[in-house]
């Protein structure tokens with residue numbers, strides 16, 4: 001008998017791609033909490049997590065599903081944050097967290113209740129710094145969203161993290177994603193979807209949009225062809241990016257890697273800060289081969305040009321990073337030159353992060369190795385090590401520069 005993939009009653013099977021997706025989401029969420037609790041005087045971090053397609057919470061093999069992963073990572077982050085604050089003589093941070101879990105199947109939500117309750121009980125007994133409240137909803141997501149908005153607005157949550165894991169179907173409207181991103185001061189979304197439903201949606205809702213995105217006759221032929229061609233991935237990625245970066249400041253438009261056909265995308269969107277995208281890129285590099293990008297790997301990843309041999313499959317591995325560093329060494333001085341002769345590093349990050357798959361260490365290494373630019377501290381010192389570069393620094397063209405490498409690269413088509 002063929003078993004249903006999400007048969008929570010008899011034991012849902014955890015597919016390998018979901019296991020890897022869980023690892024990325026868990027690691028990112030943990031890092032997110034650490035980054036958001038860095039201020040020495042901070043005493044509280046308030047956030048709402050909304051798991052719109054929550055599932056039953058535990059797979060047949062015993063591994064946790066997304067709602068349990070959020071709770072476990074919250075507990076882990078609380079210990080890291082507060083142990084480190086004790087070491088530094090700082091006051092503790094309390095986490096006030098609302099977890100809204102929704103699944104349209106009430107039986108699944110009952111199973112989830114049972115799986116969540118021991119974790120919540122343990123937090124109550126042992127974690128004085130965590131105040132976790134869980135709300136259970138049982139509607140199709142678009143309907144549940146009306147209730148979710150009411151709760152978030154009446155309880156005045158400003159930090160929200162949505163996990164919209166819609167198992168490959170088109171169950172979340174693009175307009176809903178837009179609303180989430182624009183309604184909260186700090187909104188982040190993990191968004192899983194099947195690419196073909198997005199392309200079908202665009203073709204149906206506004207065919208001219210695809211043309212505006214540079215999808216002409218030739219590209220349409222590529223899109224309707226086999227899903228495992230690298231050109232197909234590059235094109236689909238550009239469509240995803242154009243669609244979502246209209247309203248989200250930072251969109252990682254990478255596909256879940258599958259050499260047999262890039263069907264599913266796990267997007268991360270953030271409206272607030274380049275830091276979110278920086279952390280997400282770094283998590284992808286810790287989990288190489290999980291996501292795939294096709295195009296350039298420097299600052300302008302979507303500048304696809306069929307004549308440019310810099311286009312390649314980027315799987316966030318060691319070899320990819322070497323290629324990225326080579327491109328960054330040229331791209332960074334060009335970017336600074338185009339903006340004048342210097343810029344605060346925080347402005348540089350804000351302007352470039354949406355368009356690069358690069359690891360933060362590689363961006364910093366390229367700055368340190370550059371013969372053209374340098375990172376200068378606010379006291380005028382020049383940074384000598386990538387690890388000491390800070391967002392408060394200024395990125396400046398060097399007084400003595402060799403223009404040669406930049407000009408040589410400029411002759412290539414971008």
Ligand SMILES: C[S@@+](CC[C@H](N)C(=O)[O-])C[C@H]1O[C@@H](n2cnc3c(N)ncnc32)[C@H](O)[C@@H]1O
Pocket residue numbers: 006052053054055056057064065066067102103104105108139140141142165166167171
């Ligand atoms: C991919 S599974 C969720 C897995 C879970 N997020 C995890 O990572 O462990 C998708 C879940 O969505 C539920 N579902 C399907 N359609 C839905 C809809 N329109 N609204 C809400 N839930 C839905 C299914 O019952 C199923 O449990």
